Amino acid sequence: MSLRIYNTLSRTKEEFQPIDPSLIRMYRCGPTVYKHMHIGHAKSYISTDVVRRYLMHAYGAEHLIFVMNITDVGHLADDADEGEDKMEAQARRENRSPFEIAAYYEASWLEDLDRMNVLRPDRMPHATDFIRQQITTAELLLERGLAYVSNGSVYFDVAGYQQRDLPEGFVPYGGLSNRRSEDQQYGGRIAENQEKRAPQDFALWKKAEPEHFMQWYSPWGWGYPGWHLECSVMARYYLGTTFDIHAGGLDNMFPHHECEIAQSQGAYDAPFVRYWMHVNMVRVNDAKMGGSAGNALNMKDLYKRYDPLALRFFILQSHYRSTLEFSLEAIEAAASGLDKLRKAIVRLRKVLVSIPANGAMHEQPAFLAAFLEAMDDDFNTPVALGTLFEGIGQLNKMLESDNRDLGMLHAFADAFRLAFDDILGLDLFSRELGGEGEIAGDLMEIMIGLRQEARARKDFATSDAIRDRLKAVGVVLEDTKEGTRWVME
């Protein structure tokens, strides 16, 4: 078994070789907390959650540290807009302070992530807690001649950095996104900033106008940190100057990740990241779903209609590097698919609860090896889910059959728990079974008994009424050749 990861730096799948297998270090860019999360974000966070969970499985949970930042500093929405940033603009709209906005939306995001069973990061630093360190890094870059001060702001000197000879393992500016500065169109969406020496230079520190709410004192006067700097600083603080994996959305590859690389290498004089992973977009009607597009579907609204884990399942049915076409029909299909999985697992668990393990060991089911192989191939969750559906089909046949192999059922349960719950995070095993000896179970036995009596005297009006009324409160009755079973919907 060897894990292969598609590395944006090389544009190929590479065998994953940790810098230190006893502690794999992974970072992902976190949210700027000024709006609710939408399904496009969900794809990105769920994808990296599965990467993380798979590494925890492969190397042991204690051998991985996963860091995600919270960007609670507003950044410029538009240079022409006189310092109006996303956080401050939202604060004005909601008539609250930017700090309240950040706290409110951070809580919202974490709630949404929790509901989709995304594990909390090991460390979740806030940009505002690292202002001092960001200033220090800007100073370091000034000392090294890679930045300059202009009108109270500090900018990274991209052309200057490009002229330096980089040691082995360092990535030149443009090396991640494969861009050359001279080919770029400047001043398209954003007006050119006259303070900069060159349009590709980016801010390390921005001078704040007096009315700007979030500002801190610095050697260059009152201001606030540049957008890219926090990730470099917080990643180094928790993960060191060189670490294994950096993940994020494809739309952050340029400029954000490119700038991170340049400033980290420039300031700390070490290679930055071994493997860069980029998650693709969700599309609606053939267009990217995004904040600026105004076509975003936020999670709070989706949760009113759909199970958060069905949304997770929907996302895992496509590869993280592919775009995913969103439609209500596709979501419904995913919900049905997840339902099929849940039913099978509940059935399996009920069988295993009623018949205790007899200690018979059984070898690992074949589908698990196929599952792990798919995951090893750059986290191919669609193929991996296909292997699990094969396993579910085998399971259902076993459950139908008269002579059940208990050892094999236990082996299947262990394999499904690992694959579905530990690695994919679909949480199939934690549902209440409504076991024996509980009052609900006893009551259900009475109801089923009464219905059975009605059926025996062919009073189907009564028996169907019982079934329909139970269904209305979420209890489904299914008649099988072994008698009637019930399950909570």
Next chain:
RNA sequence: GGUGCCGUGGCCGAGUGGCUAGGCAAAGGUCUGCAAAACCUUCUACAACGGUUCAAAUCCGUUCGGCACCUCCA
């Protein structure tokens, strides 16, 4: 202008030379008082046109259509 990506059956979506992915939906069947669930069967597709090859959804070329990024964005 530059840099990438994509076009697969009704829908979603894997697959990069030969071995019908998978899910959802639909139809038929087994079971059944009826349902439901489960199982079995059916629906065998790769934008178009050329080329390479014993063999192309996959490689090459052309065309058509679409998407993303180029300093706010997951």
